[in-house]
Amino acid sequence: MSNIPIDPAHHDLYRSLGIGVEILKNYSAPAQRQASPAELKMFSTAPDGRSLKATHATVKSWLDLQRSASNAGIVIEVTSAFRSIEYQAQLIKRKLEAGTPLDTILTVSAIPGFSEHHTGEALDLFSPPQAPLITEFEETAAFEWLNQHAANFGFSLSYPRGNTTGFSYEPWHWKFNPQ
Template sequence: MVNETLQRLETPDEQSLARLHEGLSLPEMHECLGIPPDYAEITGLIFFAEPESLAIVGEDCFGRLLRLEPTAREAWEEMRSAAAGDGVDLLPVSGFRSHYYQADLLRRKIRDGRALSELLTVNAAPGYSEHHSGRALDITTVDTPPLQIQFEETGAFAWLQKNAAQFQFSLSYPKERSGIISYEPWHWCFNQ
């Protein structure tokens, strides 16, 4: 039902995409992207407000500034240190994303020719990504391309499955989950 509803979405036109800028409200961003007003009801995803404060963690694997909510940052650093102590190198791919960044991410992918219905199975609409909370991390490891299913075959993934809960992190989109977002072995969220 959810996928059927999303399959009916049309990719927005260039004029709508051009309207995306920081002055828009969240409903206006959704309108420009072609996301239906009842997106939350259709998908079952919840809204995430942006945190009041963010802490700088360092750089992600692409050299971009990585920020997390302060308690998530502390837990991430403890977890990463524990993994390193076990010989496992956890590398951050991305952390906090603003609502505007999420809208721009979708805009860029649409301009690259990807269908909105396809994108909404791997990227939540602005406001509905755990990354907005500042508590979610996409993780990879050395010699593994980021954001790829093969991450599940790494020692880093095995280590996370065994140990992440000790640091209050959990896998948000496991294989057995039924929902709109596809399986993402790299996406972990701090649950305070």
């Protein structure tokens, strides 16, 4: 995925967010391909009502994984799946408007075009009743189960501690890797 060039169509979008050439040049995460609508399938609804979509193969493997975990008494749910480049831009725009500096935002939110969520193969997982997207997810039985079994379903942790992508440690972010 690392050789996908930055789409020139995104330059206006970057300019509108104040993301300059220097930031892009020094960004260490690889660009990501955006899944087309035909590649995506809705499989669930997030707690806040957003529809969750992922690629057909990701959905199939995810449902197998979730069923297997459930049989072991482990509850795992998805809070975020496919996100478009446009949605990612809106996410950053809202944080900028709330007064968060761009540098701070970019430590937790990928630059549009660089989020694995564009591929429709990345899922942010959580274990209710614990809140989603917190580091303490690593202390759950669900996280331990994922570490032992997720690979059997084609899923891996994208941003472990000490990863070199420039993203913070994200114990909740798992990606399906098609064979």
